[in-house]
Amino acid sequence: MTNVHIITGGSSGIGLECAKRFKDGKVLITGRTEAKLVSACEELKGLGVDALYKTSDISDQASVDELFAYGKSLGDIKTVLNSAGVSGVGASAKKTFEIDLLGTLHLIESAKKNISPGGVLILISSMMGHTVLDNPAYDGLLVEPDAEGAIDKLVEIVEDKSDLAYNFSKKAVQLMVRKYASDFGEVGARIVSISPGIIMTPMARKAAEEHAEKMKAMETVTPIKRLGEPEDIAKAVKFLASDDAYFITGTDLLVDGGLHLKLAELMARA
Ligand SMILES: NC(=O)c1ccc[n+]([C@@H]2O[C@H](COP(=O)([O-])OP(=O)(O)OC[C@H]3O[C@@H](n4cnc5c(N)ncnc54)[C@H](OP(=O)(O)O)[C@@H]3O)[C@@H](O)[C@H]2O)c1
Secondary structure, eight states: OOEEEEEETTTSHHHHHHHTTOOSSEEEEEESOHHHHHHHHHHHHHTTOEEEEEEOOTTOHHHHHHHHHHHHHHSEEEEEEEOOOOOSTTSOHHHHIIIIIIHHHHHHHHHHHHOOTTOEEEEEOOGGGGGSOOOTTTHHHHHOTTSTTHHHHHHHHTTTOHHHHHHHHHHHHHHHHHHHHHHHHHTTOEEEEEEEOOBOSHHHHHHHHHTHHHHHHHHHHOTTSSOBOHHHHHHHHHHHHSGGGTTOOSEEEEESTTGGGGHHHHHHHO
């Protein structure tokens, strides 16, 4: 049977870079914009990747279910990488929660039902998720964002600030990975997350334009002394998707050049 690797957000940035590394089967990329998917597919095919696309919106469970049904019709779903997301720049707090938080839950729900034994769901979180402390006031809402009124309550908690909605959504990804590890284990599959630092993709460039000084300061204090590139994350994704990582589940991997160690210092300065 053919291996299928589903990559949400595969038309750009981290998702596209990761898609380039899956050459043992079909790579199904998805996003909302067809033109971006067509051009990414062409690029991938040029690199020898058996790429296909389907438009979908992760904030809509039905759309995600259709994506998985299509994926399953192509073969055994071995890898699901959720790299779709928005940074909060130019989006409301509610929209950010709907995509980054609810979208993650939709992926988990569909993956649980459709992933093959030996498969893995890799969720892209963020170093910024590690800045949100555990708190019983919101941890329950973060892992059950589909409960009635949960998103509205979270919007209230973050005072309608979309950058905080992003950080809270990424914290939720880390909590969900822990919550669902046993469910994935039941079907012989794994679930993990990766927390990137600053990675130079279209999303980060947009944020860099808005917060140029902050970005420079982050580069300066990063122990590795540079910002990240999409391939830094793609290498970690390829490892976590491989059989070498078969004993790794229910956990988050920070891939940030060590920047998280300096965040408290940076935040105190701001
Ligand atoms: N870049 C960084 O510094 C950084 C750091 C930490 C974490 N991350 C995380 O890494 C992931 C990828 O970021 P990136 O920098 O690669 O961003 P990017 O280049 O902007 O790519 C985002 C991708 O997500 C897709 N997307 C957005 N909303 C979607 C939705 N509702 N449904 C389906 N697809 C959607 C976009 O396509 P369409 O717009 O066409 O839908 C695009 O393909 C995100 O989760 C981000 O939060 C990035």
